[in-house]
Amino acid sequence: MSTDRRPVVLVVEDEPLLREMIAFEFELSGFEVVDAGSAEEALQRLTQMQILDLLFTDIRLPGMDGWSLATEVRALHADAPVIYASGNAERQELLPRSEFVQKPYRPQQIFEVAAGLGVDLPQAPME
Template sequence: MRDGKPVVLVVEDSTLIRMSAVDLVQSAGYEALEACDADEAIRILESRGDIDLVFTDVQMPGTMDGIKLSHYIRDRWPPVKLIVASGAAILAESSLPGGSRFFAKPYDGTAITDAMARLLAEEV
């Protein structure tokens, strides 16, 4: 969060789920950005220096899935917080970068926004 509210990038290939996640992010008081796959997410991260948290799905089309994307983000933009969700896979948090949170779909919106608040409150 630079000035004002935290910025959350939602990465989800399903339009309806992405719209729902964006609504969730905005209702929690955060600015929401959208990407339909990892490639678009990386382009957005490269063009903006104000993204505080990435909320990504695991399974998506493109050059990398959400797990690879989360590791890429952790390596390239270490301060960015990460939340990973999946309807098809249950992941051990050990397969994700340190400090990430995992949620199985369908997820509880309150659990997601609580996790966002906790992650965004942590010092880098």
């Protein structure tokens, strides 16, 4: 990356173990991770964040879904890329600078998608 700042990713996943695994992979790759178990919790955390470099969200969440969350996030961080993840949700029209990954996915796949969306990866992720 061109600065000393670590990129910030907001990980939203309602399954605690999966959320921890995703957060761990991002941390290993040099990201600063903020995580949440619901869209509502994510929006609360987002109000305290000055910078957001990437939103990684499950689509099927309790309460507000990932599609709606991404729209809300873009109202606060217009340029933040979005990666939607789901094992069985129907795809909707994607926002600009967003992509969909099908569960199950490999961590390397997430980073390839993030790089394709223009996210500066702080270091090469391990396979």
